[in-house]
Amino acid sequence: VRRDQIARAVLALTADRGVGGINVAAVARRVGVAPSALYRHYASKDAMLAATIERIGARMLANVERARSGSPDPLVALERLLMLQVDLVRQNRGIPFLLFGDGVQRSPGHRRRLLRFLSSFRSALVDLFAEAKRRGRVRAGLDPAALAVQFIGLYVPSAILWNVTRGRFDMKVQAHRAWTVFHEGICVRARTTTRGRRRFPGEGDAGTGARAGTPAARRRLPRSGAKENHR
Amino acid sequence: VRRDQIARAVLALTADRGVGGINVAAVARRVGVAPSALYRHYASKDAMLAATIERIGARMLANVERARSGSPDPLVALERLLMLQVDLVRQNRGIPFLLFGDGVQRSPGHRRRLLRFLSSFRSALVDLFAEAKRRGRVRAGLDPAALAVQFIGLYVPSAILWNVTRGRFDMKVQAHRAWTVFHEGICVRARTTTRGRRRFPGEGDAGTGARAGTPAARRRLPRSGAKENHR
DNA sequence: TGTACATCAGTGAACGCGCGTTCACTGATGTAC
DNA sequence: TGTACATCAGTGAACGCGCGTTCACTGATGTAC
Numbered sequence: 001v002r003r004d005q006i007a008r009a010v011l012a013l014t015a016d017r018g019v020g021g022i023n024v025a026a027v028a029r030r031v032g033v034a035p036s037a038l039y040r041h042y043a044s045k046d047a048m049l050a051a052t053i054e055r056i057g058a059r060m061l062a063n064v065e066r067a068r069s070g071s072p073d074p075l076v077a078l079e080r081l082l083m084l085q086v087d088l089v090r091q092n093r094g095i096p097f098l099l100f101g102d103g104v105q106r107s108p109g110h111r112r113r114l115l116r117f118l119s120s121f122r123s124a125l126v127d128l129f130a131e132a133k134r135r136g137r138v139r140a141g142l143d144p145a146a147l148a149v150q151f152i153g154l155y156v157p158s159a160i161l162w163n164v165t166r167g168r169f170d171m172k173v174q175a176h177r178a179w180t181v182f183h184e185g186i187c188v189r190a191r192t193t194t195r196g197r198r199r200f201p202g203e204g205d206a207g208t209g210a211r212a213g214t215p216a217a218r219r220r221l222p223r224s225g226a227k228e229n230h231r
Numbered sequence: 232v233r234r235d236q237i238a239r240a241v242l243a244l245t246a247d248r249g250v251g252g253i254n255v256a257a258v259a260r261r262v263g264v265a266p267s268a269l270y271r272h273y274a275s276k277d278a279m280l281a282a283t284i285e286r287i288g289a290r291m292l293a294n295v296e297r298a299r300s301g302s303p304d305p306l307v308a309l310e311r312l313l314m315l316q317v318d319l320v321r322q323n324r325g326i327p328f329l330l331f332g333d334g335v336q337r338s339p340g341h342r343r344r345l346l347r348f349l350s351s352f353r354s355a356l357v358d359l360f361a362e363a364k365r366r367g368r369v370r371a372g373l374d375p376a377a378l379a380v381q382f383i384g385l386y387v388p389s390a391i392l393w394n395v396t397r398g399r400f401d402m403k404v405q406a407h408r409a410w411t412v413f414h415e416g417i418c419v420r421a422r423t424t425t426r427g428r429r430r431f432p433g434e435g436d437a438g439t440g441a442r443a444g445t446p447a448a449r450r451r452l453p454r455s456g457a458k459e460n461h462r
Numbered sequence: 463t464g465t466a467c468a469t470c471a472g473t474g475a476a477c478g479c480g481c482g483t484t485c486a487c488t489g490a491t492g493t494a495c
Numbered sequence: 496t497g498t499a500c501a502t503c504a505g506t507g508a509a510c511g512c513g514c515g516t517t518c519a520c521t522g523a524t525g526t527a528c
Contacts, residue, residue: 101249102332
């Protein structure tokens, strides 16, 4: 009951002043009680922080579930999840600081907590990508674990920029565009003819210029369509 | 002279304990002087932090220059930059916390400083992507500004994970794989036949399932090769 | 070459503020009889 | 229905520690004459 209010106050304060700017007096003021009253609900300031982090983690995992139940297609679920995450961060600007800022670094308890959450979040993403791969929606050469980390990269920089600019940055549009590029990068394409590719003027005349073609060469094309979905 | 040592000490401390864990006593201990001696070189603790941030920013911009001078091909330069950034963060684990953690949030001076740096870094990226687009290395429908933000997303999550796991995460491999996918997502492909694309079992049977195909539909194919490079 | 002075990095003690935490106490709300 | 007691959220004063910062002072290294 009160715990909710405290967690929300912590989150709001983090958004305004960062993790370092959180003090019990300010939290108490936001909740509307005396500082000492908070100790009826939490043993220490650290416990309040821990609970807030735990709460955020739970909501992110809930996002995963919600996205997953929205569609059996893992890629659709992932796109949905991306948007849900963006919304979550938009509603609670303090989240990036709380999860990725320090404070996590200081106490080993927080670090363990965050690690536990991150690994379950990541494994959920890995599962989704692995399933997408099994269904032939993702190219065979790509590692689900690497894609999971990259997926997080689709919104984290937006969140940071959004924070630094104090809201003058459109996370939604950015996330949308990032997804489009990412999807294009991972999806199985029908047929690609290497014929017609040609070198460009700037390419190959400097030392490392020759490497320009390698990413394309590195591409591993799955055989035409895709593997069948087995379930 | 001493300023270098102090900045390095601040950075090292940030890596170990986060921004909140930095205190002048610890910095002084690392430098090898009494705490009060630091005030011969900086007016305040905040000034030490500011100088450290400025220093990191300068190194990142230097990375941009180095990558740019390495090859006239903007995409090659970007890949190079990605690896340089990864190296920089690997060498100074504190960077993510210092740039993206709080502390930036607290004093308006830090925020302005970071904003100024971020905007010049971003504009350098935007320039590179814009040039890549002009050269026809990047699909016409993509926004350079959005790609710039997304580019940052190629290594930021790795940096965070690398920090949380205390080094048990291979940033280099991750960055490499992320680049491959990203490159695949942005590059101009020779020719893509929509023929042969077929629906998959899980696709289209749920409510939002129909959206699965849209990202592919959103693709705007430039006419065959690319525009000529004009300079 | 020697003397007097300026400059400056560094020292250590001390100050003082902010802030997390404690503790005795209050007042309201159940609960037993 | 009324009385006695338990429970518990909340209060406000106070404590005490950590830490950033100051200041008078030292000692070494130039510099002028």
